[in-house]
Every structure is written in structure tokens, then in C-alpha cells.
Amino acid sequence: MSTGPAFKRLPRAVRQQQMLDSAVRIFSRRGYHGASMDEIAEVAGISKPMVYAYLGTKEELFVACLHREGTRMVQAIAGAAAPDLPADERLWRGLRAFLGFVGAHRDGWAVLYRQARAEQPFARELTVMRARLVEVVAGMLDHALRAEGREVADTELEVVAYALVGASESLADWLADHPEADPEKTATQMMNVAWLGAGQLLHGLSWRPPVA
Amino acid sequence: MSTGPAFKRLPRAVRQQQMLDSAVRIFSRRGYHGASMDEIAEVAGISKPMVYAYLGTKEELFVACLHREGTRMVQAIAGAAAPDLPADERLWRGLRAFLGFVGAHRDGWAVLYRQARAEQPFARELTVMRARLVEVVAGMLDHALRAEGREVADTELEVVAYALVGASESLADWLADHPEADPEKTATQMMNVAWLGAGQLLHGLSWRPPVA
Amino acid sequence: MSTGPAFKRLPRAVRQQQMLDSAVRIFSRRGYHGASMDEIAEVAGISKPMVYAYLGTKEELFVACLHREGTRMVQAIAGAAAPDLPADERLWRGLRAFLGFVGAHRDGWAVLYRQARAEQPFARELTVMRARLVEVVAGMLDHALRAEGREVADTELEVVAYALVGASESLADWLADHPEADPEKTATQMMNVAWLGAGQLLHGLSWRPPVA
Amino acid sequence: MSTGPAFKRLPRAVRQQQMLDSAVRIFSRRGYHGASMDEIAEVAGISKPMVYAYLGTKEELFVACLHREGTRMVQAIAGAAAPDLPADERLWRGLRAFLGFVGAHRDGWAVLYRQARAEQPFARELTVMRARLVEVVAGMLDHALRAEGREVADTELEVVAYALVGASESLADWLADHPEADPEKTATQMMNVAWLGAGQLLHGLSWRPPVA
DNA sequence: AATGAATGAGCTTTCATTCAT
DNA sequence: TATGAATGAAAGCTCATTCAT
Structure with missing residues (x-):
């Protein structure tokens, strides 16, 4: 009996870090406006709705990076x-x-x-x-x-x-x-x-x- | 035969300054991306195509302001x-x-x-x-x-x-x-x-x- | 539990054909320049961004029709x-x-x-x-x-x-x-x-x- | 005493031919839609309103060329x-x-x-x-x-x-x-x-x- | 949990055409 | 006659954001 769920899907925290990593990359490379949510999601290897679900709007995502x-x-x-x-x-x-x-x-x-x-x-x-x-x-x-x-x-x-x-x-x-x-x-x-x-x-x- | 100010058909040089004034205002208030050529033209009291005719694209306009x-x-x-x-x-x-x-x-x-x-x-x-x-x-x-x-x-x-x-x-x-x-x-x-x-x-x- | 036609959320392949059909109609009726992406999308019963997402720019769309x-x-x-x-x-x-x-x-x-x-x-x-x-x-x-x-x-x-x-x-x-x-x-x-x-x-x- | 007016400005017929010449050049080079009245006027060495005065709208101008x-x-x-x-x-x-x-x-x-x-x-x-x-x-x-x-x-x-x-x-x-x-x-x-x-x-x- | 499908809204840019001088 | 100044209207394209599955 495991002490936690078996993570076939990565646990939330890890996913979030991945997203932030790629967001930082893209924001830095393209600037805030030049960055598109599409590209960020793609680079994170995840679908767009997931990004919204985990980290909110583009603005919030950027704030998270900044933070x-x-x-x-x-x-x-x-x-x-x-x-x-x-x-x-x-x-x-x-x-x-x-x-x-x-x-x-x-x-x-x-x-x-x-x-x-x-x-x-x-x-x-x-x-x-x-x-x-x-x-x-x-x-x-x-x-x-x-x-x-x-x-x-x-x-x-x-x-x-x-x-x-x-x-x-x-x-x-x-x-x-x-x-x-x-x-x-x-x-x-x-x-x-x-x-x-x-x-x-x-x-x-x-x-x-x-x-x- | 009034010598009073004519509000339309101004010479190019005058219009250009009006445009730049308005552009500086709007760019400052809204940021480069937040500014729309529409608003800049409106505030300058002129139609958009004039802005393009006299000062070129948005990018060129911004450079002109900066300059x-x-x-x-x-x-x-x-x-x-x-x-x-x-x-x-x-x-x-x-x-x-x-x-x-x-x-x-x-x-x-x-x-x-x-x-x-x-x-x-x-x-x-x-x-x-x-x-x-x-x-x-x-x-x-x-x-x-x-x-x-x-x-x-x-x-x-x-x-x-x-x-x-x-x-x-x-x-x-x-x-x-x-x-x-x-x-x-x-x-x-x-x-x-x-x-x-x-x-x-x-x-x-x-x-x-x-x-x- | 009808198996009848769903009018929305069609799979990509189907939508593409619909778009091409509509594009051929409009291009033929109005000519390449006379045709607007708006009308093509409307006739296809879909929004413009989908056309761009699936078939690219107007030029590419026309080539696809031609092809x-x-x-x-x-x-x-x-x-x-x-x-x-x-x-x-x-x-x-x-x-x-x-x-x-x-x-x-x-x-x-x-x-x-x-x-x-x-x-x-x-x-x-x-x-x-x-x-x-x-x-x-x-x-x-x-x-x-x-x-x-x-x-x-x-x-x-x-x-x-x-x-x-x-x-x-x-x-x-x-x-x-x-x-x-x-x-x-x-x-x-x-x-x-x-x-x-x-x-x-x-x-x-x-x-x-x-x-x- | 001359038998006709002294043409400091070229006579109408000549001007028209010049315009048609440049129109044919531009239409051929750029296509009907690609050609702009601006360029045609410029190449003809004349101002745009003149083109309209002499040969009418773009469509009429093209027909004149064709003819x-x-x-x-x-x-x-x-x-x-x-x-x-x-x-x-x-x-x-x-x-x-x-x-x-x-x-x-x-x-x-x-x-x-x-x-x-x-x-x-x-x-x-x-x-x-x-x-x-x-x-x-x-x-x-x-x-x-x-x-x-x-x-x-x-x-x-x-x-x-x-x-x-x-x-x-x-x-x-x-x-x-x-x-x-x-x-x-x-x-x-x-x-x-x-x-x-x-x-x-x-x-x-x-x-x-x-x-x- | 996860995603393909879908869109409203908006932006820059261009052009034929016409005033007012 | 001749032109610089001016514009209405529209088009192509992109994007953040959300359904429906």
C-alpha cells in the first residue's frame, strides 16, 4: 500500500515548475508581448488549457515567473x-x-x-x-x-x-x-x-x- | 477675411508635430503595445492614414518619438x-x-x-x-x-x-x-x-x- | 442517443474539406482579390481563425484549392x-x-x-x-x-x-x-x-x- | 502670332497618352490589383487628381489601357x-x-x-x-x-x-x-x-x- | 486530468477616392 | 490647371481565452 498516488501523470508541483521553466525561457527570448501562450505550452510539452488551469492567465503566469x-x-x-x-x-x-x-x-x-x-x-x-x-x-x-x-x-x-x-x-x-x-x-x-x-x-x- | 487659425488642411510640418505629441502621450500612457494607432490618430485629431503617410509604421513612429x-x-x-x-x-x-x-x-x-x-x-x-x-x-x-x-x-x-x-x-x-x-x-x-x-x-x- | 450529425466540434479532416469547398465557391464567385477571408469562413460555417489554423494564409488557401x-x-x-x-x-x-x-x-x-x-x-x-x-x-x-x-x-x-x-x-x-x-x-x-x-x-x- | 495656344502645360491628348503609357507599364508589372494609383501617377510624373480628372477611376483607366x-x-x-x-x-x-x-x-x-x-x-x-x-x-x-x-x-x-x-x-x-x-x-x-x-x-x- | 476544436475581439496596414486651395 | 492634404472603408492576420469531449 503506497503512501501516495502512483503518478503516471506527473504531480502537480513538478508540472508547474516545468511550465515556469519554459515560460521564463520564452518570455526572455521573445519579450512579454512577443511570447504566445501557444509557444509556451508547446515548449512545456503540454496543452494550453493545462497552462491556464495551473497558472492562470498570461499576466498571472508572467507574475509567477517574476516572483x-x-x-x-x-x-x-x-x-x-x-x-x-x-x-x-x-x-x-x-x-x-x-x-x-x-x-x-x-x-x-x-x-x-x-x-x-x-x-x-x-x-x-x-x-x-x-x-x-x-x-x-x-x-x-x-x-x-x-x-x-x-x-x-x-x-x-x-x-x-x-x-x-x-x-x-x-x-x-x-x-x-x-x-x-x-x-x-x-x-x-x-x-x-x-x-x-x-x-x-x-x-x-x-x-x-x-x-x- | 479672418486670419484666424484654420483647423483643417494644415501644412505637413505642423501636422507631424501634432502627431508626435499625441503619440508620445499615448505611448507613455498605454505602453508601446497597449497603444493603438487608432487612438493616436484620434488624439491627434486626424485620420489614421495620415499618420502612416507622414510617419510610417507604428515602429517607425515610436522611433521618431524616442528621437x-x-x-x-x-x-x-x-x-x-x-x-x-x-x-x-x-x-x-x-x-x-x-x-x-x-x-x-x-x-x-x-x-x-x-x-x-x-x-x-x-x-x-x-x-x-x-x-x-x-x-x-x-x-x-x-x-x-x-x-x-x-x-x-x-x-x-x-x-x-x-x-x-x-x-x-x-x-x-x-x-x-x-x-x-x-x-x-x-x-x-x-x-x-x-x-x-x-x-x-x-x-x-x-x-x-x-x-x- | 441520436447518432445524427453533430454540427459543431467536427474533426479536422471534415472541417478542412468544408473550408475548401467554401473557398472554391467564393474564389470562383468573387475572384482571388474580391474574396475575403471573412466571407469564406462565414460560408464554411466557421470562424476565421480556424481557417488560418487549418489552411494558412489566403495565398496558401488558394493554392490548396487549386491543388x-x-x-x-x-x-x-x-x-x-x-x-x-x-x-x-x-x-x-x-x-x-x-x-x-x-x-x-x-x-x-x-x-x-x-x-x-x-x-x-x-x-x-x-x-x-x-x-x-x-x-x-x-x-x-x-x-x-x-x-x-x-x-x-x-x-x-x-x-x-x-x-x-x-x-x-x-x-x-x-x-x-x-x-x-x-x-x-x-x-x-x-x-x-x-x-x-x-x-x-x-x-x-x-x-x-x-x-x- | 501662333496658330494655337502656347502649351506650357502639355495638351490634354499628350498627357493622356503619357498616363496610359505608365498605366500599361505598372499594370503589366504589378497586375491589376497590385498596381496602385499612387505609383501610376508618380511614374506618369503627375499628381493623382489629374489621373482621375483625365481617365476616371482605376477600373476605367484599366479599360482604357485594354482598349x-x-x-x-x-x-x-x-x-x-x-x-x-x-x-x-x-x-x-x-x-x-x-x-x-x-x-x-x-x-x-x-x-x-x-x-x-x-x-x-x-x-x-x-x-x-x-x-x-x-x-x-x-x-x-x-x-x-x-x-x-x-x-x-x-x-x-x-x-x-x-x-x-x-x-x-x-x-x-x-x-x-x-x-x-x-x-x-x-x-x-x-x-x-x-x-x-x-x-x-x-x-x-x-x-x-x-x-x- | 487532459486536449483538440473553436472564437471574439482587436490591430496594423493599405488604397481608391475626393476636398480645398 | 494642378496638387498637397485628407479620409472611409475594409482586409489580412494573430492571440488570449474557453468549450466539449
Whole structure:
């Protein structure tokens, strides 16, 4: 007597992952509008009504993709920046994780993200996503400030964090368009701007990654 | 024998601008795919075939919008940053001009840009556009560097410029979502990150805009 | 539990035939350009997207019609002219079959054919079709020649066959415009010209169909 | 003092011929539907409203082309076949004139004709045109018959003439598709079929053009 | 659970044709 | 006379989405 049904048909969870996999592939390759439910279903090796049954409309399907990939990314970053390190080290690790992730999924995350930015219906999901990131970064900064016994208004912190996140997203985009570029090096350069600022860069200073 | 405005049979040049105006509005409001040529024509107060006659296909029309708005923006920025000022002053002016422009055309440039990134066919136009911006920013930095007798590889400059532009774009986005925010103040904060870097910010330093 | 006809959800093969039937009707009635996919779908009792799903674009649909009707016709003719009869008998039977077929499908084949000649994209299909016919006729002639121990260059045969086919097509056209005319009699007259030639006709000779 | 107006603008008749010239060019090159009034006007070096003013709608314009070219052709043929020659000689001259004409206007007449056959609205004009030809041919045959003291029903004559005309048209078409072919030779072969008939050809007879 | 059959709705694009100057 | 400006109307094609089996 088995502990569960015999799955001649694959179990629901597995099927869903297959669908998401192919959806991510197609959305990335063709863009949100260029992708057709037909092709997605075909690539998933399944019939269209199944896709609707499991993951809802095209919009919902895209959100699901966004969600899954975004969660993976946030985890990758959060996992990299241990809270008990100095601020610059944490920032560096976070950045490296972020750009590393994007570099490794050049055709996945970055493109989905780009698509999402273009369409209003995904604003909500994006906002949530970005909020998590900003929160992480702002947390780092706040932590460091408190360690020095100083304090800053929340909105100011948010704007700074937002700028940092924005710059990183931009570089992520740039990475997606430059397959030959090295994420590690790009992260270093970003760190230079972010940590030292253009002013000091111009005066010859530069930041170097700690030796691992 | 009134010399008053004739509402029909306008000369080509005038009609074209009307069309572009309407197209920018609609593309921004609905997105590239969401926009229909019907609506664009209607808002322009003209029939569809005229749009095709004067500005070509939807794709070409979008490129035309991108081109016009992009050119305006670049001019606004380049005009603001006089070449004979110190680097931080130039950067500041450029930033302020950029965020000011975006703030003033909240429904124009930023949205078009976002749309364009999502669709392959506009890659070319975008590359050109961005190249101009990056060139302006990189030019500022390069100028400052040479003044100090130092030199940096082009790609490095490009990445830094890219990060700065990206951070600004991000804040532009943030501005678009926070109508109550003050562009001037946002520019100042951005300048802080960009010029001083997070490191110094954390140590209590801060940059202040020069008194006009 | 009726086994009566279901009017919806028919299997693909059936629908395709319905579509082709309707397409042939409409193309013949309105001409290739005059025909609209809308009307074809409507007459087939189905929605437009199905037509596209099963038979492709308008051009492909027309080719499919041409192909189906042409094949039917060639079969009718080839089946009529048994290879072991004398040449004139075979020619006669072929002719009769051809004009009979056209007479029976007055609104089908002849009109499609006429349409196809006018449009470049169908040249290929037409060439193939006509080649089959010419081949059949040339085959008859060649067979007869060899039986007499003589031989003629292929191109000459082709031209003669072409002329015969052309004359027949012309009469087919004439039939289409004279609904009261008798295909059988027309075939006899054609046979007179084709077999005896105008020269002998003028001298009082005439050819009579063999008593069946 | 000039005997007429000074034509800074070309006189109407000349303009019309220019338009017809370019119309024939475009109709032949693109087909009736593929041709656009825009292109015709452009090629004629004139504005569209002028075309409408001078030659009416697209349909009327096409009929005008058909008419002019058809008339030229009929004249060429009628002029070639002098009535006081023996029947075969007249037939031969007519044929040669016809195929010669078509060969010389490969992109003109044959293509217009092909187009016209495909569209109902031109049936009338075509009927008239063909009637003139059939009349000419039937006249030749009738003349020859009467010379021998015999007589044939009109419809029979018409069918025979029709077959001959049809065969010739077919070969004209064939010529249009085979630019390398020699009209003279094609005419000879046609004459063989038409005059001697397939029966005698098969027995080794052949007709030769009279030495000029 | 799974799918082939089916469609409503909409979009871009083109063209013959006519005003108004 | 001559033309740039303007449009009504329609057609081909695609797609997300849902029945009926």
C-alpha cells in the first residue's frame, strides 16, 4: 500500500515548475508581448488549457515567473551579506551576489525585469521586489550608522538606498547586453562609485575588493 | 477675411508635430503595445492614414518619438553643464537638469525609455541615445581626470558613467512614483551618493549644493 | 442517443474539406482579390481563425484549392484515356473528359484557373498543373509517333501539346460563358480542328466520334 | 502670332497618352490589383487628381489601357491578312502578325489580357475584343468555304474560330513566359496544328511557311 | 486530468477616392 | 490647371481565452 498516488501523470508541483521553466525561457527570448501562450505550452510539452488551469492567465503566469526568479535572487543576495561584517564588506558581498546572479542568468532575470518595467500591470510586483532590495540595503546602511552612534531620517536613507539599487540594476542591464563582460569586475567598479564616490575616484583613490 | 487659425488642411510640418505629441502621450500612457494607432490618430485629431503617410509604421513612429524626446533631453542636460566649471559643479548641474527634465515631463521621456528597453527593435536607437548621455557624463569625468594629469581606460569610464546614469534614471523613476517629492532635493541626495560615496556619507560627511 | 450529425466540434479532416469547398465557391464567385477571408469562413460555417489554423494564409488557401481541384481534373482526364487505344481515340476521350469535367464544374475549375493565371504567386503551382496536362497530351502524341517509328524534338511536341491544351482551355472558357452549350458537341468540334486541321475541314472532311 | 495656344502645360491628348503609357507599364508589372494609383501617377510624373480628372477611376483607366492596346493589336492583324489571298496564306499571316505583336509587347498586351480575364468588370471589354478577332478568323474561313461553294452553320464556324483563337492566345501566353522563344517559329508550329491537324502531323506531314 | 476544436475581439496596414486651395 | 492634404472603408492576420469531449 503506497503512501501516495502512483503518478503516471506527473504531480502537480513538478508540472508547474516545468511550465515556469519554459515560460521564463520564452518570455526572455521573445519579450512579454512577443511570447504566445501557444509557444509556451508547446515548449512545456503540454496543452494550453493545462497552462491556464495551473497558472492562470498570461499576466498571472508572467507574475509567477517574476516572483519565482525574483525570490531566488533576493535569497542569493540576502544569503551573501552576513549581518556581522563591516558595512563596506556587506555592501560588496551583496553587490557581488547580485551582479553574479544576474550574470549567471543573463537570459532570465534581467530580461524578465526589463519586460516587467515596461508594463503597468506588473508595477505592483516590481515595487514589492524592489522594496525588499531597498530594505536590505537600507538595513545595511542603518546598521552601520547606528554602530557609529548616528542616525538619519528614514526617507533619506531610502533615497540613498534607492540610488544604489538603481545603479546596480542599471549595471545588471548593462551586463545583459555585454555577454563578454565579467560580473566580478563590474561589481568592483560599481563598488568604487558607490562607496568612494566620483569625487574621490577623481582624486586617484580606489577601492579594492578584500582578498578572499 | 479672418486670419484666424484654420483647423483643417494644415501644412505637413505642423501636422507631424501634432502627431508626435499625441503619440508620445499615448505611448507613455498605454505602453508601446497597449497603444493603438487608432487612438493616436484620434488624439491627434486626424485620420489614421495620415499618420502612416507622414510617419510610417507604428515602429517607425515610436522611433521618431524616442528621437525627438531624447534629443530634447540631451540638449537640456548638455546646455546646463558648462565645460569650464569644476567637475562637481558640472555633475551637479547636469544631474539637476536631468532630474528636472524628467520631473517636468513625467509622462514623457522616462516612460518612452522604459518601453524602448523592453523591445528589441529599438535597441539601435537606444544605443545611440544612451551613448550620447554616457558620453556627456564620461566627458565630464574625463575632463576632470585629465586636469589632474591622470587617465583611465574608456571602458572603465563607461561603466562608471553607466552606473551614474542608472542611478539617476532610478531616481527619476522614484520621482515619477512620488509626485510630492522635490526634484531639487532628490538631485542633492543623488549628488551626495555619487560624489561622496556611501563610505563618506556613513562617516557624517555631506555635500551641499553651491549657493546659486 | 441520436447518432445524427453533430454540427459543431467536427474533426479536422471534415472541417478542412468544408473550408475548401467554401473557398472554391467564393474564389470562383468573387475572384482571388474580391474574396475575403471573412466571407469564406462565414460560408464554411466557421470562424476565421480556424481557417488560418487549418489552411494558412489566403495565398496558401488558394493554392490548396487549386491543388485539390486540379488533381481531381487531371485524374478525370488521365483515367479516361486508356493507353492501349489508337491516338485519335485517346485524344477524343481525353478531350471529352476535360470538357465534361469543366462543364460539370463550371464555377469551379475554370474560374480558379483564370484567377491563378493573373497572379504571380501562383505561377509555380500552375506550371506544375499545366505540366501534368501537357505531359499527358504530349505522351499521347509521342506514343503514336513512336508506333510509326518516327521521332520529334521534345520542345516541338511541347508546343503542339500546348496549343491543343490552350485551345481546349479556351473552349472550356467558352463553355463557362454559354451554359446552354453541350460539352459533348463542343468536344466533337474541337476534335475536328485538332485532329483534322482547318485545311481539311475546309475541304469538306469531318471527324465523327466513334459510336460508343 | 501662333496658330494655337502656347502649351506650357502639355495638351490634354499628350498627357493622356503619357498616363496610359505608365498605366500599361505598372499594370503589366504589378497586375491589376497590385498596381496602385499612387505609383501610376508618380511614374506618369503627375499628381493623382489629374489621373482621375483625365481617365476616371482605376477600373476605367484599366479599360482604357485594354482598349488602346487591343485596338493596336487588332489593327496589326487585320492589316496583315489581305483578303485576296488563299485561306492558308491569310491564316498564316494573321497568326504571324498576332504572335509577332505579342512577342514585341511581351510585357504589355499579354499581361493586360491575363489580368482582364481574371476580373469580372472587364468581361464586357474582353468579349468585344475577342469578338473582333473571332470575326476576323471566321471571316477567313467563311470566305474560303464560299469559294468552294459550301456553307456551314454560323455557330460551328464560331466554335472553330474560337478554338483557333484560343490556341493562339495560349501560345501568346506561353511566349510571354518564355522570353527566349522565337515568335516566328512558334507561329509556324501553331500553323501546323491549326491547318494540318494532329492527325496528319502524326503521319509525317508538315506545313512550311511560304518563302517570303 | 487532459486536449483538440473553436472564437471574439482587436490591430496594423493599405488604397481608391475626393476636398480645398 | 494642378496638387498637397485628407479620409472611409475594409482586409489580412494573430492571440488570449474557453468549450466539449
